[in-house]
Structures are given as C-alpha cells and as structure tokens.
C-alpha cells in the first residue's frame with residue numbers, strides 16, 4: 004500500500020535528518036551543484052535557515068507515514084515568467100520506489116496552482132535520471148523537450164529534459 008504523504012515547512016530540528024539522508028552521491032549526482040556533496044550538518048543548518056521563514060513557503064519536508072523522508076520545493080519565476088514555478092525533490096535512498104515522490108510532486112503542483120496561483124508548473128531532469136522523469140509522468144506532467152548538453156555535472160555534459168503541467172491542460 005502506498006504511504007500517506009504530506010508536506011510541511013522545514014524546521015531547524017530537521018537538519019540532522021537532512022544531512023544524514025542528503026549525504027549520498029546518488030542523490031547529489033542528479034541535483035544542481037548547490038546541493039553539496041558531502042552534505043554536512045552545517046550545510047543542512049544553513050539551508051534550513053535560508054528557507055524556513057520564506058512566505059509563502061517554498062521548501063517543504065516530505066513526510067511519509069509520519070516520517071521525514073526528504074525535501075521538495077517550488078520556486079516561482081519572475082518577469083514574464085511569473086506565472087511559472089519550477090519544482091524539485093529528493094528522498095533518502097531507503098525511501099525510493101514507494102511512490103512517495105510522485106505523491107509529493109502532485110501535492111506541490113496543487114499548492115502551486117491553488118495557493119501560489121501559478122499557471123504552469125515545470126521541472127527539469129538530467130537525462131540519465133529515468134526515475135525522476137517517470138515521477139513527473141506519473142504526476143501528470145508532459146514531456147516538452149530537451150536542452151542538449153546544457154548541464155555540466157561531475158565533469159560530464161548531460162542533456163536536460165523539461166516537463167510541465169498546466170493549470171488547464
């Protein structure tokens with residue numbers, strides 16, 4: 004049975020769990036370089052302090068069956084892109100493969116449309132990250148296209164795939 008998933012704002016007491024779960028090259032390898040590796044407790048504290056008082060909330064703890072299992076965020080753009088928001092997510096490796104990220108992404112999209120008033124929610128995925136592309140498809144996002152070799156990660160050029168969900172599909 005799939006776990007019950009909810010999102011809540013981050014608290015400073017989440018730092019230890021974030022540092023423990025986030026300190027994983029299999030996670031960092033699919034994230035932008037702002038996600039550190041190794042991921043220290045100091046990194047987690049600085050991250051939480053940077054995001055915890057933002058209103059409206061942009062970064063959330065992902066909670067599955069009452070347990071903090073990862074983080075996700077939604078980031079509205081500006082200027083003519085101001086009705087768009089980008090989403091991102093990661094989970095501790097022990098929680099992969101249970102449908103949690105798919106549920107979290109659906110909740111983030113709902114928040115983006117209903118609370119933030121966005122028109123388009125999108126995500127970008129490094130091409131080798133098949134699990135994340137699948138998460139977005141399962142959450143109803145549509146593949147839009149690929150930016151060739153736009154990512155330079157760990158010494159390699161990677162294609163970046165874009166997916167989006169519109170308020171009125």
Ligand SMILES: CC(C)(COP(=O)(O)OP(=O)(O)OC[C@H]1O[C@@H](n2cnc3c(N)ncnc32)[C@H](O)[C@@H]1OP(=O)(O)O)[C@@H](O)C(=O)NCCC(=O)NCCS
Pocket residue numbers: 029030031033034091092093094095098099100101102103104105106127128129132133134135137138
């Ligand atoms: C990507 C990530 C968030 C997925 O979380 P998750 O909770 O395991 O995702 P879900 O269980 O909701 O769905 C994963 C889907 O990918 C599929 N999948 C997993 N590995 C795969 C692979 N190598 N190739 C193809 N499909 C794969 C799963 O089978 C599942 O699809 P299914 O339900 O049709 O079987 C998690 O793996 C993660 O944190 N990865 C590292 C960080 C990251 O990549 N973040 C996203 C950056 S864009």
